[in-house]
Amino acid sequence: MAHIDENPLGRHLPLDPLPGHSSRGRLERVLRRGEFAVTAELNPPDSANPDDVYERAAIFDGWVDGINAVDASGANCHMSSVGICALLTRMGYAPIMQIACRDKNRIAIQGDVLGAAAMGVTNIMCLTGDGVQAGDQPGAKPVFDLDCMSLLETVRTMRDNSKFLSGRKLTTPPQVFLGAAINPFAPPYDFRPLRLAKKIEAGAQFVQSQYCFDVPMFKRYMDRVRDLGLDEKCYILVGVGPMASAKTANWIRNNVPGIHIPDAVIKRLEGAQDQKKEGKQLCIDIINEVKEIKGVSGIHVMAYRQEEYVAEIVHDSGVLKGRTPWKRERNPGDDTVQQRIEDLKDGKTENQEQMAETAAHHPH
Amino acid sequence: MTRSVWSRWSRPGAGTMSDLKPADKPVKGNAAPAKKATTGAYTPSGVSPNRRARRSYTIRLWSVRHSRFLEWFYHRFADLFLLLHPLWKALGYNRVEAPITFVERNVKGLLFDCRMCGQCVLSSTGMSCPMNCPKQLRNGPCGGVRANGNCEVEPDMPCVWVKAWEGSRNMVKGDAIMNVQKPVNQSLRETSSWLRVTAQAAEAKEAAAKDA
Numbered sequence: 001m002a003h004i005d006e007n008p009l010g011r012h013l014p015l016d017p018l019p020g021h022s023s024r025g026r027l028e029r030v031l032r033r034g035e036f037a038v039t040a041e042l043n044p045p046d047s048a049n050p051d052d053v054y055e056r057a058a059i060f061d062g063w064v065d066g067i068n069a070v071d072a073s074g075a076n077c078h079m080s081s082v083g084i085c086a087l088l089t090r091m092g093y094a095p096i097m098q099i100a101c102r103d104k105n106r107i108a109i110q111g112d113v114l115g116a117a118a119m120g121v122t123n124i125m126c127l128t129g130d131g132v133q134a135g136d137q138p139g140a141k142p143v144f145d146l147d148c149m150s151l152l153e154t155v156r157t158m159r160d161n162s163k164f165l166s167g168r169k170l171t172t173p174p175q176v177f178l179g180a181a182i183n184p185f186a187p188p189y190d191f192r193p194l195r196l197a198k199k200i201e202a203g204a205q206f207v208q209s210q211y212c213f214d215v216p217m218f219k220r221y222m223d224r225v226r227d228l229g230l231d232e233k234c235y236i237l238v239g240v241g242p243m244a245s246a247k248t249a250n251w252i253r254n255n256v257p258g259i260h261i262p263d264a265v266i267k268r269l270e271g272a273q274d275q276k277k278e279g280k281q282l283c284i285d286i287i288n289e290v291k292e293i294k295g296v297s298g299i300h301v302m303a304y305r306q307e308e309y310v311a312e313i314v315h316d317s318g319v320l321k322g323r324t325p326w327k328r329e330r331n332p333g334d335d336t337v338q339q340r341i342e343d344l345k346d347g348k349t350e351n352q353e354q355m356a357e358t359a360a361h362h363p364h
Numbered sequence: 365m366t367r368s369v370w371s372r373w374s375r376p377g378a379g380t381m382s383d384l385k386p387a388d389k390p391v392k393g394n395a396a397p398a399k400k401a402t403t404g405a406y407t408p409s410g411v412s413p414n415r416r417a418r419r420s421y422t423i424r425l426w427s428v429r430h431s432r433f434l435e436w437f438y439h440r441f442a443d444l445f446l447l448l449h450p451l452w453k454a455l456g457y458n459r460v461e462a463p464i465t466f467v468e469r470n471v472k473g474l475l476f477d478c479r480m481c482g483q484c485v486l487s488s489t490g491m492s493c494p495m496n497c498p499k500q501l502r503n504g505p506c507g508g509v510r511a512n513g514n515c516e517v518e519p520d521m522p523c524v525w526v527k528a529w530e531g532s533r534n535m536v537k538g539d540a541i542m543n544v545q546k547p548v549n550q551s552l553r554e555t556s557s558w559l560r561v562t563a564q565a566a567e568a569k570e571a572a573a574k575d576a
Contacts, residue, residue: 102499106547128506131498131517142499149503150547165547183507188529194542195504202503202544210507257508257516 005029005326015329022159022205023177025122026094026326027066031206031235036291036319037298039066039096039208039237040310042088044078053079053087056307063311065325066123067093068208068300071100074256075135082112089120092328096179097121100129105145106154110164113155117174120331125179125208126151134257149202152180156203180204182236184221185214185260193224196234206235208300213261215289222293231295238290241302242309243279246270280309287317421522424492427475431491431531431538434475438487442565445558449566457559465556482552482560488540489524490531497524502545505529 005026007015015024021032030037040060045052060067069084081098088095097116099109113124128148132140146154154165155178162173180199184192196207212218218238225231243249243261246269253261265282272278283301290296299319301310314320427434452460465480472478472493476486479495485502486493494502498517505525508516513526532538552560 128499128501130508133498133517134508144499144501145550146547147499147501147503148506149544153544154547181507186505186507186509187511187513187523188505188509188526191504191525191529198504198542198544201542257510258506260511 004033006329017175021177023122023175025066025177026329027096027123028177028205030065030325031297035323036321037065037235037237038063038314038319038325039068039298039300040064040307041068041070041300041302041304042084042095043304043307044070044073044081044084046078048079050087053084054091057088057091057093059307060310062324062327063314063320064301065094065298066096068125069095069097071098071127071129072103072135073098073100073130075102075130075132075137075140077136082116085116085121086119089331092331094123094329095121096123096125098125098127099151100127101144101146101148101151102129102132102142105143106165109146109151110154110158113158113174113176114170117176120333122175122177123179124155124174124176125181126155126204127181130257148180149198152178152199152202152204177205178203179206179208181210182207183210183258184218185210185212186258189221190224193221193228193230196225196230197228200230200234204234206237206297208237209239211239211241211259211261211302212286212290213259213265215286217260218290219293222295226295235297236295237298237300238287238296239300239302240283240286240290240313241304242276242283242306242313243269244306245275245279249279276306280306280313283313284317287313287319291317291319421477423475424477424496425522425527428490428492428527428531429534432534432536434491435487435535435537442558442561445562446565446569449562452559452562453566457563461556461559464559465554468556468558480554481548482555482557483549484557484561485545487535487537488532488543488545490528490533490535490538490541492524492528492531494524494528496521500548501525502548504541 005015015026017024018029018032021028027037027039040063042053042056042060045056057067067088069081069088070078071081072078085095085097099112101109104112116124126148128144132138132142155174155176157163157165158170159173159176159178162170164170182192182196182199186192196204199207209218222231222236225236243252243265246266249261249266249269252259253266268282269275269278283303287299291299301313303310303313469478469480472480472484472486476491476493477496478484478493481495489502494500498515499506505523506516509523509526510516510519513523515521515523528541532541
């Protein structure tokens, strides 16, 4: 039987857009169908080897609905999110491309959005990004030309109005599902739900939260979110992840901005025989608690340097309810590539004079 | 000017250039975090490595606490400026730009630590200037705000958006904080936002008068 998110005419064909959907992506399909979505974060390699990306993505095969390609998270230098997305879309994965406002101005960002959509990226997540001071190169010049809110609005305008920020027309708008980040665990707590409202107004269709270790605090946040009716306007994915040890948790608490870890979590990890196993169990327990909260549409698993546990965590928490997320899909650009490979095989070479002649007579 | 700055450094007893060179032995304590950071030494996360972060925020915080008064005052002030529109027009907006910018920079600089972005949104941000945010966020706090309400980048500075939220709650039109702000137009930097607002208001008034 064909997978529900496959083209009924064959797996090798690209998906048709559904009415009311803003992208052709499967993450949007899963969320709009009301299924519990699972996304994971790919640890970006510090190398120029594409196999590093493929290996890290293969771990998630068949377990997640989307893979986040992070944009120098924590202001530490890694392979760029555009590069990772280029590789992943080529192999038929569905990345969620993160764009941070720290490193690029509005000109670069709008160009990247078009490029990404052309490569087959269907999900874009708009972030402000950590300050350069948090990273390995604190002397870098912080850009922050846009902020996450104006970035959301920019991409939304590009998609819905086919226009750049300047008002110049786009011939083909980028069809993307727009995401944003939320952090319910940082002050000012009473403003946080309103900030989500603002992000939705600016264009956010789904949000992924910061690591959730304090479920009661998250519940209070969600109460307010439901009061404002925001859970109906936006899909909320809760950020979860295993902690390798109490020491790591302590380090994160003291050094990574914006992550709130209550004392009880550290105590629980410290008390365990096998801290790594306990960290995983804690993550599963949190998933089981948050998945019951009304308005939560999925989880976002951030298992930094423990990516191999994602499958286990997803399996043990049973969030997929027997559903198998699709594996790899066909990229809309595959036909062109295939044509070119066949031409090469047939020994067909390009005649540049002929090509110039054709181009001259058929501009675009 | 340059000379006086230099003479301060070279004055005997006030420290010499050799003091500024990285110390050979590791610096202990955090009395001078900026100096310590230049040596490449580990600086704990709770201490700002830059000098600006260790200044006092007294007046800026006063402005936020008195956001309602300042809102009231600004409305009167804006009305006055609009009344003076014929004067600005007679003198030429271009000609008054420089002196007004000077006054605006110093008044707002004192009260709000204004950065002269030239497109003031203080009325929408609880009288807490968003350009003081190290990320210059104009739409709300980032996710990195510390549990004590301080900035993630400058640990000693109260997050301008935590303050903005508090300030906006005191204001009559505090809900303007919910407006999605456009990206900053960098070409308006160092220009007078008072004059721009006045010119726009006058234009709108004239257009309305023409329609009627």
